[in-house]
Amino acid sequence: MRRIAVLWIGFAIATAVLGAAAAFETRASRLQAIKTVGIVSAIGDEMSLTQAGLTGLGNSAQSVSISAWGLDELIVQQTTRLLAGRYRVQPVTYRRAAFAAIRDSVVTPVNLLRSDPFKELVRSDITPQGLDAYIVITRARSKLGNGRSVEGVGFAEYRTLLANYGLIHALYEVRLIEGKSFDVIEKRAAAPLDNTGTVRIGGPSGQVDDTFDVPAANERLRAAIADLITRSLPVTLGDMHLIDGQ
Amino acid sequence: MLGLRTTTIDQASKAGPGPVMKHFDEAALRLKVNARRTTALLAALGAVVTIPQPASAQTAVTLPAPPFELPMLPSPSGNWTVMVGIGGQYMPDFVGSKNGKFMPIPIFAIRRSGSIDQFRGPRDSASIALLDVGNFRAGPAFKYVASRKADKYAELTGLGDVKAAYELGGFVEYYPVDWLRLRSELRQGIGGHTGVVADISADVIVPLIQRLTISAGPRFTWKSTKATAPYFGVDATQALASGLARYDAKGGAHSVGFGSQISYRIDPQWEVHAYVEYEKLLGDAADSPLVKLRGSSNQTTVGIGASYSFDFRIR
Numbered sequence: 302m303r304r305i306a307v308l309w310i311g312f313a314i315a316t317a318v319l320g321a322a323a324a325f326e327t328r329a330s331r332l333q334a335i336k337t338v339g340i341v342s343a344i345g346d347e348m349s350l351t352q353a354g355l356t357g358l359g360n361s362a363q364s365v366s367i368s369a370w371g372l373d374e375l376i377v378q379q380t381t382r383l384l385a386g387r388y389r390v391q392p393v394t395y396r397r398a399a400f401a402a403i404r405d406s407v408v409t410p411v412n413l414l415r416s417d418p419f420k421e422l423v424r425s426d427i428t429p430q431g432l433d434a435y436i437v438i439t440r441a442r443s444k445l446g447n448g449r450s451v452e453g454v455g456f457a458e459y460r461t462l463l464a465n466y467g468l469i470h471a472l473y474e475v476r477l478i479e480g481k482s483f484d485v486i487e488k489r490a491a492a493p494l495d496n497t498g499t500v501r502i503g504g505p506s507g508q509v510d511d512t513f514d515v516p517a518a519n520e521r522l523r524a525a526i527a528d529l530i531t532r533s534l535p536v537t538l539g540d541m542h543l544i545d546g547q
Numbered sequence: 548m549l550g551l552r553t554t555t556i557d558q559a560s561k562a563g564p565g566p567v568m569k570h571f572d573e574a575a576l577r578l579k580v581n582a583r584r585t586t587a588l589l590a591a592l593g594a595v596v597t598i599p600q601p602a603s604a605q606t607a608v609t610l611p612a613p614p615f616e617l618p619m620l621p622s623p624s625g626n627w628t629v630m631v632g633i634g635g636q637y638m639p640d641f642v643g644s645k646n647g648k649f650m651p652i653p654i655f656a657i658r659r660s661g662s663i664d665q666f667r668g669p670r671d672s673a674s675i676a677l678l679d680v681g682n683f684r685a686g687p688a689f690k691y692v693a694s695r696k697a698d699k700y701a702e703l704t705g706l707g708d709v710k711a712a713y714e715l716g717g718f719v720e721y722y723p724v725d726w727l728r729l730r731s732e733l734r735q736g737i738g739g740h741t742g743v744v745a746d747i748s749a750d751v752i753v754p755l756i757q758r759l760t761i762s763a764g765p766r767f768t769w770k771s772t773k774a775t776a777p778y779f780g781v782d783a784t785q786a787l788a789s790g791l792a793r794y795d796a797k798g799g800a801h802s803v804g805f806g807s808q809i810s811y812r813i814d815p816q817w818e819v820h821a822y823v824e825y826e827k828l829l830g831d832a833a834d835s836p837l838v839k840l841r842g843s844s845n846q847t848t849v850g851i852g853a854s855y856s857f858d859f860r861i862r
Contacts, residue, residue: 329612354725354754355725355726355753355754356724356725356726357724358724360724407678407679407680408677409676409677409679410677444665444681446725446754447665447666447722447725447726447728447752448682448722448728449681449725450680459754459757460754461753461754461756461757462753462754462755462756463755463756464757466757487624489625492625492626492660493660501664540624540625540626541624542624542862
């Protein structure tokens with residue numbers, strides 16, 4: 302009797318899974334239907350300054366404006382260049398601040414259950430409508446150390462007992478949103494590059510040295526962040542099958 | 548000198564300047580990176596950390612894309628990191644025993660590449676953080692408590708078996724600063740015991756250098772009567788069969804202790820760790836005739852382990 306019950310449960314699960322398989326289009330078939338895309342980027346107006354590791358009490362992250370760096374323009378430009386071989390990229394207008402203001406819920410299951418917040422914004426905020434898909438690039442979040450979170454573009458100092466280490470990071474995620482239904486076809490956070498060392502951070506980052514505090518540091522900092530973005534974008538878009546894998 | 552990889556900024560600056568930055572103020576400069584300290588100790592450590600290493604876990608295999616995707620669940624495509632390893636733990640034969648045994652412990656974890664493996668204490672239950680606001684995390688927790696077979700150890704003769712217990716509950720974790728973790732778990736037992744268990748611990752986490760971290764801190768456990776009695780109580784039948792006095796074990800403060808661990812990341816793939824956890828049984832657990840006459844209230848667990856991480860990719 303028990304064996305029969307187990308068999309029935311197994312059959313029901315198999316039926317449900319196969320039914321789901323038949324009911325939902327594969328990502329590949331949805332990608333094939335895309336011909337025209339618009340690109341939205343909203344990661345680059347603020348840079349966080351964080352300390353992690355052996356820090357004092359009451360140490361909180363600061364942020365500074367880097368809107369003049371033009372990182373979002375750089376991202377749109379780079380993404381357009383990378384996608385141009387396969388898609389017709391059309392310029393779009395949008396309120397960058399509205400896209401940058403959206404944050405994931407701190408309650409993880411809510412992010413899985415609720416409708417993606419960018420879906421509605423793409424529908425209401427982007428001009429022109431009617432493209433096959435929209436690529437939305439916004440800041441992502443990662444742990445640094447144990448009790449710190451960092452997001453987007455930033456400069457962090459990781460303090461240990463015997464030495465301190467500097468890190469720059471450009472954490473972002475890419476959504477591919479279908480232009481008619483506004484379903485999120487794919488969402489992917491940019492992965493770490495090869496130079497992340499052993500101070501772990503969940504996205505493109507690199508260690509920096511103590512020549513950072515020279516007067517020209519700002520320009521070099523901007524160039525270093527741009528380098529992280531430029532090197533990680535092809536990998537991320539490749540992982541999403543939007544361009545040939547890198 | 549420490550073996551920092553310092554090429555990023557220089558290489559990037561050669562790539563060409565960007566727009567003029569008007570808003571980046573001196574706040575950034577206060578976070579001065581000061582990575583070179585020249586003490587004799589540091590020189591010795593530097594010799595260790597400048598060992599050439601691969602930059603990151605290499606992608607070993609690529610698996611084909613799944614034939615379909617389920618709604619609401621994220622696509623499995625992308626890079627994943629698998630950690631496999633083996634550890635060993637010398638621990639008491641059973642809680643309250645004065646003798647120990649060595650147990651091999653397999654290590655296995657899988658996560659998205661780039662996601663961070665957070666600090667974990669050896670006594671932590673398996674848990675998932677459903678709420679994560681950076682320095683505060685909370686979620687469900689689960690612990691498996693192995694069965695206690697009376698015929699395996701002479702001290703337990705006549706006391707009968709205690710079935711395996713499954714403890715389900717939740718945890719909260721708070722980092723007032725990055726180097727101090729306060730954690731509490733509350734779990735309800737099912738099976739071998741049906742009581743409530745509460746664990747409270749604090750860990751000071753000190754990164755000596757990037758790769759080498761030590762941690763240590765106090766622990767405290769409270770157990771209800773239903774969680775204590777199956778392991779430390781002696782009923783009339785058991786008293787007759789074991790020769791121990793009848794004992795009615797009540798709940799309350801169960802143990803207080805101290806734990807410490809050290810972990811060293813040899814390179815992005817290999818990591819080794821070791822730990823020691825000491826626990827002093829308290830209250831009715833410590834006063835049980837099983838512990839007083841045949842066991843010990845001092846419980847020590849020592850463990851070591853090594854793990855290897857590698858990446859694989861799903862198209």
